[in-house]
Amino acid sequence: MAAYVAPTTDIAFLLKEVFDFDGLTQTLPGYEDMDSDLAVSVLEEAGKFCAEVLEPLNRSGDEEGSTLKDGVVSTPKGFAEAYKAFVEAGWGGLSGDTEFGGQGLPSAIQLLFDEMVTSTNMAFGLFSGLTHGAVEAINHHASQELKERYLPKMISGEWTGAMALTEPSAGTDLGLLTTRAVPLGDGSFRINGTKIFISSGDQDVSDNIVHLVLARLPDAPKGVKGISLFLAPKYLVNEDGSLGARNGMSVGSLEHKMGIRAQPTCMMNYDGATAWMVGEPGRGLNAMFTMMNNERLFVGIQGLGIAEAANQKATSYALERLQGRGIDGAPGPVPIIQHPDVRKMLLTGRSFIDAARALGIWTAFQMDIASHHPDPEERKRADGFVALLTPVVKAAFTDGGLETAISSQMVFGGHGYIREWGMEQYVRDVRITQIYEGTNGVQAMDLVGRKLPMENGQLTARFIALLRQDLQDALSSPAAEHVAKATGKALDQLERATAQLMANQSDQSAAGVAATDYLRLFGLTASGWMWTKMAAKAPPDTPLGKRKLACADFYADRILPQAAALEVAIAAGSASTMALHKELF
Template sequence: MWSSARSMPVYAAPLREHLFCLYDLLGFDAHCALPGFGDISRDVVEAVLEQSSRFATQTLLPLNRPADEQGCRLAEGVVTTPEGFKSAYRKLVEGGWPALTCAAAHGGQGFPHMINVLFEEMMNAACLSFGLFPGLGRGAYVAIARHGSPEQAALYAPRLASGVWAGSMCLTEAQAGTDLGLLRTQAVPQRDGSYAITGTKTFISCGEHDLTANIVYLVLAKLPGAPAGTRGISLFLVPKFIPDSLGNPGPRNGVSCGAIERKMGLHGSPTCVMNFDGATGWLMGEAHKGLAAMFSMMNAERIAVGIQGLAIAEASYQNALAYAHVRHQGRAPGSEAVADPIIRHPDVRRMLMTQRVLVEGGRALALWTAQALDVSERHADPQVRQQADEFTALMTPVVKAFLTDIGSECASLGVQVWGGHGYMRDNGMEQFVRDVRVTQIYEGTNGVQALDLLGRKVLQLGLLDRFTVPAAAELAVASTDDRLRHLAGPALSAIGLLKESTSLLHLRASDPAEVGSAASEYLRLFALTALGYLWTRMARLAVAA
């Protein structure tokens, strides 16, 4: 019988579901025929996932609740992370986890994005506030590897890939959130080819901390005389400590943390106000093309944020399910017991099944999109790469917005299953609600994702067929199977509704208010249609087994 004593949330990595999605649903064996993946056998994948599980459950999970209570501390410009984070980060680096998908040329392991999705799901389910640190380092690595000069890539990419240095993205300013065209940070050219960066950035995740010897800031700023708006934004690399001739951290740069925010959740990760006072930086890529360079890595980064939502949804579901088995309240229909486990009550079962359907469908959606991302980067045929890139571009805003939406929904359902005990701080369920909420806001708000999907990807670029044509063909075949008709038929009808809605919005595309007001509901319709298709694929595998 469950008691009201303090309870630590539980988590066990769903490895069986991970392997099912990889190998049964998405044909990962064939996926490993892509260039660079030939040595990745199933035995290797299972070993990597098992090690990921151990790191998440044994190292990170015990830190989650204490980190929420302790938070981060700022004193004399130095941010101290919660107890245990430094040791956990050392284990992360020793295990080679930051290098999982990085290029071999930079000391990386070259694994598919699909594997990294599952690693990040486990890490973030165990302790989301910790997971932000390596996630930001990976983002900085990708940007420098793609857009840095050969000298920048040689110096910074291996250190970010290994995790011995961390990364941080410095975009937002007090007056420039979603609208980055309003930013004021200035970059003044210097005689030695560097730039003096001056300005204040806000809401900077992991902008200052004690986990690594150096932090590499990617800063959006404007050059003197730059064009107005987003066309005048450039991207700069600004290290916390300027490396010496051997690549070791040298003198402190002119960048400091002015404050850390007091916020709703994610107390274990510092959200900083960062002051750049003539800090030395170097231009990355072309002048005035900084936003394009930053957005070139956004597919992977926005999928990663979607995974944060998925991770919290999974963690909340596991804890709600465990509680529902041991909490006795009231008689279930047809029972003569004094009190039954609440899992026997229909409404509780409804909430648990809603969580499970969204989590398992969302995981399939994320992995399917990550699979296309791998193909877009590695396939030998340029036409196939282009098609995969278009599919990834179409699905990325859906993954980011929908999975973070369901993260909040499932976290709230988890509190509801626990009832009054879920509302109490001691049991950890309300922490899921607080921690996941920001994922619907950062890396582009979910409203912005919806506008990107509908306004740009669907109405402007016409990418909808990348999803609907193959999905409709497969569902049409499945609907002829008596065992699948109850799933395939409604999913096929949903595709018809999605296409009909798209046609109507095409007719009204000249009115931005019409498109803007419909965008979020359109994204929800798109996501649920995609889940219906994927659940039909999963059901087909089940009936064939």
């Protein structure tokens, strides 16, 4: 089985040629010392760490799984040691706030690092991924005292984070949650309740675990307006920063899951756990969504990471596996990559992966502009684009991740169904990405129901205008003209579908039925935009350039035509979907 190879050549092309990484960092205060050469060097080292330390634990961790015995959670053999090496190498603090000991690197580097970690060991990557999201929520909403007490060791990775939202009777509808927080009069609270599906809720890799818990105050109103957010550590922290007594929380059970079996997903019981409020009373969702939106982008990158790993393995296998006669009639056996259907599966995956990585980097740039640019109008504009693209990245990338994992498994034929080749683990692991942090159906409804109407539709209009201008500019490039024209047609279809949904906002059934189709159409078009940008910059006489140009043409010919069918489906409305009475299902 071929070992993982970090896609640093592709990354260097994106940072140096497609996007002006150096120009961006020079305009953003705090990033002036970072350039593309240094970024690529950091990521090359990251790739080595992931390939040498994390990938060897991926299959064994899946087979062993995390365990719970006598109230103690144990991760698979080698995970604690790998995590210690991860922390000692400084990987936990890449994009962390420098005020609290982080390295303050651009978001794109964090995103690309997260992709590599996921490609090699998705279950392991959740330890740092969830911590990063918790750090963001604390940094944006907690008191200075809580920041100073918890952020330095969370950013370093010595302490990890967990997000405790879901309850047995309160999943997506958080207004139903019943966990209670009682004030103690000294600024602290007692938390009582049970949460389920808590990734990294307990483990043995870090010294402490900082739980962010949604709960209600005694006088809180019903519904989401009555929810507050609380910080509850596994171990209480003494005034000198040392760890004190075990807090009032325990693991009721570990979930038995389809995938990411090495990651301990816990049912957590909070039995009088001491906690401190993060943000304002009744504004818990506002604070939690800082973490959730960060995590939704992270989950999208998980889809990309699994797709990259699966496609790499399938491509290597297809180059070596001999079977069948050549399409030119030559006697076999020939490498199966010569068979058209195998090539189509591999190219479908590759055309998704490269465009997704590019779109992810562009979104990360917007995140940094939104937080660092000196011009408030530029910050506002970039922040709007991040909000618009968050559900798209989360859902489109994870849909593509599963589809690529399945097609890569298919390249292996019967061997893909056998554990020893590792492909079935990719399929099992990536499936959760479409479900957690808000299912992809929820993301689609967020896009259609909340993001399209923002600014009276002007946010989406600005994004479409940006694409339109870039596609027009690319028509002057012979290499990019074909994919630019194909993407232009898809953009027309997206614009018409957008206008239809905006004109019928009061029709909730139509919006609900169209949402997933619209998000897919949005993702296809945005990926076409990225392929246009890559084709315009691809050096035609290099292996990388030839591969990019071939994939751009493939995307234009084989993938973008799906946009026409999606527009037709959206225009069909909801009548046929809603016609069947529920008793007849």
